[in-house]
Amino acid sequence: MPNRSDVLRGTLDLMILRTLELGPMHGYGVAQRLEQVTGGTVDIGPGSLFPALYRLEHRGWLRARWSASERGRRARYYTLTAAGRRQLGIEKANWDRMVLAIRKVLHARG
Numbered sequence: 001m002p003n004r005s006d007v008l009r010g011t012l013d014l015m016i017l018r019t020l021e022l023g024p025m026h027g028y029g030v031a032q033r034l035e036q037v038t039g040g041t042v043d044i045g046p047g048s049l050f051p052a053l054y055r056l057e058h059r060g061w062l063r064a065r066w067s068a069s070e071r072g073r074r075a076r077y078y079t080l081t082a083a084g085r086r087q088l089g090i091e092k093a094n095w096d097r098m099v100l101a102i103r104k105v106l107h108a109r110g
Contacts, residue, residue, distance in 0.1 A: 012044065012052050014091040017061065017084055026075035027053055053078055061087050 019025065019033050031049055034042050056062045061084030069075035080088070 011095070012048065013056060014088070014095055015042070015044075016049075016052055016056060017080060017088040017091060020062065020078055020080040021085070021088060024077045024079045026069055026077050028075070030078070056084070059087075060084075 015034055016030060019030050022033075025033065027046070027050055030053070031044050031046075034044055053062065053064075057064050057078070061081055062078045063081050064076050064078050066074055067077050
């Protein structure tokens with residue numbers, strides 16, 4: 001069984017934006033998708049997820065609407081906006097640069 005871990009600081013926005021690039025989802029659906037694609041390694045609780053969703057919505061990167069969920073309950077569905085798509089591109093580029101820098105540090109000799 002994989003170890004569950006906290007999300008690295010600064011990566012939650014990137015993961016949410018990327019997940020919503022696939023299409024509209026409610027918060028619980030975002031959490032489920034992230035758990036699924038990471039094989040259960042990433043555990044994002046509601047205390048982290050929902051403030052992040054509200055923050056991204058406030059920044060104009062997400063749009064939210066109320067609708068019925070698969071179980072017939074009212075749920076808030078989030079959709080990536082055009083600004084959110086642009087921000088996702090920026091976040092991906094920043095992540096790639098950071099991974100490269102860390103890789104250089106880990107493999108540096110002497």
